[in-house]
Amino acid sequence: MHAMQYEITLPADYDMGIVRERVATRGHLLDTFPGLGLKAYLIRERTAGSPVNQYAPFYLWGTPEGMNSFLWGPGFQGIVNDFGRPVVQHWTGLAYAEGPAGASVPVTATRRRTPLGEAVPPGEAVADAVDRHAREASRKGVVASALAVDPRHWELLAFTLWADAEAPADDGERFQVLHLSAPGRAGLGTGRQW
Structure with missing residues (x-):
């Protein structure tokens, strides 16, 4: 599993209705995308207490081929065309839970x-984090983590x-979910990823 996110921070007076319309009309296009575990179409709005207006989709990829197909294909190019090329952050998956x-x-x-x-060996720190994640993912109201x-x-x-x-x-920074594409969610597996 690979996690990926890019953040598009928008002007303070930006009409977030434009992003909402974008997701409403295009979000379904990834509902069957090969290799995609899930994509959460996320926003933060100043009018809702966020420090910024932001469009920040978050992805969990089941395969690197799916991620690469998206990044080098027309899907990501649409983002580049409309907003410029954002920095794409990515992380190696450690655990997933429904x-x-x-x-x-x-x-x-x-x-x-x-x-x-640096005080704790990386293996120990990750093992502790995976154990904590399993407990946190079982909390009331959690859809997936x-x-x-x-x-x-x-x-x-x-x-x-x-x-x-x-x-x-x-629990950290909060986002509103406008749409969830989850064609490969069941294939993300559960528990630790090694």
Whole structure:
């Protein structure tokens, strides 16, 4: 599993209705995309308390071929044409879990980034994070959750989809989910990824 996200930060007075319309008319195009586990079409809005207006889709790829096909094909080129070429962040998957609300349509997502400190060996830190992820993914309201790592910056990423608009406040940055494409969600596996 590979996690991927790009963030398109928009002007403070940007009409976020434009992004909503984009997702409403184009979001379904990835509903059957080969190699895609899931794509959450995410936004943050200043009018809803976010520090920025932002379009920030988040992906879990089941195969590198699917990710590459998207990045080098017409899908990502549409983003480049409309918004410029954003930095694409990516992480190696560590764990994935369906939550108790797995059958629900997610309305909120949270993203938490945590540095892996140098005091603990990487293997131990990752094992502890995977154990903690399993507990966190079983919380009420969780639709699905993924844990990934960026070994370049030694950063853990916890990403969770929630069935409720009121996800726990301490779970990191909050996003609204406009649409979920999940053609390969069942194939992402559960538990740790090695």
